[in-house]
Amino acid sequence: MIRRLKYHEIDFVKYSQCLDNSEQRKYSATKEFLNITAPNQWEILVYNDYEAVMPVPFVRKYGVKIVHNPKLCQQLGVFSAKDDVKVNEQFLDYLENYYLVRVYPFNDGNELHTKLRMKKNFLIYPEAYDKVYARYSPKRKRKLRLDEEVLNHSEIRTVSYNEMKLFIECNMLGLSKENDLAGFMKIYETSYHLKYLRFLAFYYHDKMINAIAVYSDCNMVALLGTFSDKEYVKLSGASVLIDQIIKETIETHIFDFEGGDIPNIEEFFRGFRPELKPYGIIEYSKKDLFKKLGSLLLKGRLF
Known part of the structure; x- marks a missing residue:
């Protein structure tokens, strides 16, 4: 009943x-x-x-x-x-x-x-990182091989909500209403302060150009946001950040891409060779x- x-x-x-x-x-x-x-x-x-x-x-x-x-x-x-x-x-x-x-x-x-x-949604199940990386597409592996100049002037940092706030507001795509942004930001802020959400940022010449938001619970790590400065899209910072999170967590956690219906997003996610889970x-x-x-x-x- x-x-x-x-x-x-x-x-x-x-x-x-x-x-x-x-x-x-x-x-x-x-x-x-x-x-x-x-x-x-x-x-x-x-x-x-x-x-x-x-x-x-x-x-x-x-x-x-x-x-x-x-x-x-x-x-x-x-x-x-x-x-x-x-x-x-x-x-x-x-x-x-x-x-x-x-x-x-x-x-x-x-x-x-x-x-x-x-x-559509895509998942990578727990496994040794080396095996997961070995399945990445040749294109994704190329994107992860940064050239020497970028390598010497870039770094990955874990950042706070306050450090991320303006970058998200300026680089969040696909919102139809201003109150949509406020709703997303409230969820990010609350999740961060409750220690479920982590922000990881890619800096180039000390400037944040890419960032991701990942939520962790129930032995899952979920990608709840990817944000990129359009001027630096060719530097592949988003790929580097996602790969970093996978490297840190995949032996014990499922990685959840949280989407894949938009063609260019699906193509990007498929480069990591996840499993399709509709x-x-x-x-x-x-x-x-x-x-x-x-x-x-x-x-x-x-x-």
């Missing part, structure tokens, strides 16, 4: 145990990460006595609760000791019939009979939401 629990009703000890023992374990479903990315705006669906759980983040528009994936949260879905397609379908059915869903992602470990739109996503237009709202209200099902 599936139950819906509001945030204050969740037994977080049982919830965390379910996540920790799950076949689909992801940092993005933890209480800590969701409290950062969707503070006070998420609840869960529970199967029996926490045999399986499904976190459900939401936003409120005109007093109506709408399921929507938070910024920087790529995958959620069902978490259980063993993935069960029948249980997954029950969760999906419950979500579709009792919520207004704008965007909701399952995870790469969830099998479903229902056909969902698939999105995941399903539910997505409805605003027009579809208005249609469904009336139906749910008539049935008395809208939470």
Whole structure:
């Protein structure tokens, strides 16, 4: 049986145990990460006595609760000791019939009979760094061989949020609204102060020209941001930084590239020879939401 629990009703000890023992374990479903990315705006669906759980983040528009994936949260879905397609379908059915869903992602470990739109993601699993590096594409290896002048006048530094803030604001691409940037920056700042997020920067002639943000938890290291000064893109600082993080962590942690649907980004990630791990996503237009709202209200099902 599936139950819906509001945030204050969740037994977080049982919830965390379910996540920790799950076949689909992801940092993005933890209480800590969701409290950062969707503070006070998420609840869960529970199967029996926490045999399986499904976190459900939401936003409120005109007093109506709408399921929507938070910024920087790529995958959620069902978490259980063993993935069960029948249980997954029950969760999906419950979500579709009792919520207004704008965007909701399952995870790469969830099998479903229902056909969902698939999105790409790439992972590198724990292994000796030498073996991981040996699989890099010839092009990526060339990019990592810096010429002597760059090598002599560059360095990698771990930097603070305050040192990174302006660089991110000036070099974050793809944002449609000013408040989007504020939302991202709040997540970066909070994650950094809670010691989940690390910033690594590539300096050339004492100037920051590339930086990455990586989130670490649940034996995963996730790439939550890549920022580059366009004037220095040919110096391959982003490749150097990602390779450095992989070198430091890959023996014990999964490296999660957190994306790959944009063609040039996919090409860049594939140079590290990761494994493609697609995941399903539910997505409805605003027009579809208005249609469904009336139906749910008539049935008395809208939470």
